[in-house]
Amino acid sequence: YEFENWVDLQPINVQFYRGRGRLETQQQAYGLLRDLFAFRCGIFDDDTAEAAREKFVGIFRSELGEGQAVEMKAHLIGHLLGYDFGDSPYVRPLLGDPRQLRDQALMSLNEYFRAAARRNPLLIMLEDLHWVDDGSLDAIALLASALEEYPALILGAARPVLYERRPNWLTGNATYRRRKLGLLNETASGQLVSEILQKIEGVPDRLCALIIATAEGNPFYAEELVKMFIDEGVIIKGDDTWSVRMERLADINVPPTLTGILQ
16 A cells, blocks of 8 residues: 555556455456456446446557457457457357467467556556465466566565465566565554554553554554544544543453454
């Protein structure tokens, strides 16, 4: 989130794609790629199948121009991602050979992103990769290799369980870098809490210590705790300044887990 905001402030015009893995679509083949294009094309869940296909083909025309070769790439990739181009003259001959259809679609996908990167730097942000299907993970690995010499950045976030499932994912790519994010220490946690509560003049030490101790270095937990205290009337939000009613803390049962906070 912070990086995305930082990118928006840069003088360079960056083409932005975002995709996210979801637990409920973990078994959906190429679900992450579908999410990437749904974001970029503005495809919504309540769009008709025809409208979704038109939007999908439209982004290819805007990036690659007109012509049969562009239509073919769009139809092959779209069918792979589940947009049903089965009636397309480019797709129909391959319906009896799923492997060839997949290979041609993934090759076209790489060509699409290389063409896009030639126009403007490319940023692809991928979240919750631990919930992504294997087909999408394989496709991202191929794409990363295809974009090695192009102005492109693929930035992904995942829980460690991804590497229990796919321990060697992307390790053969020369440009791949993996960063392990640990829990915040007490000093960093205090800085985070001070930033979140910057509109409170003189944050009570007891409140700050409670948030730090309960969150145990998890920044998301700390943010959700603050939201809970706002909902419970401990923290009163104002337009310019916030205030604190410490007496309300005695009436609140602070859940010991993040799940409890969210519930």
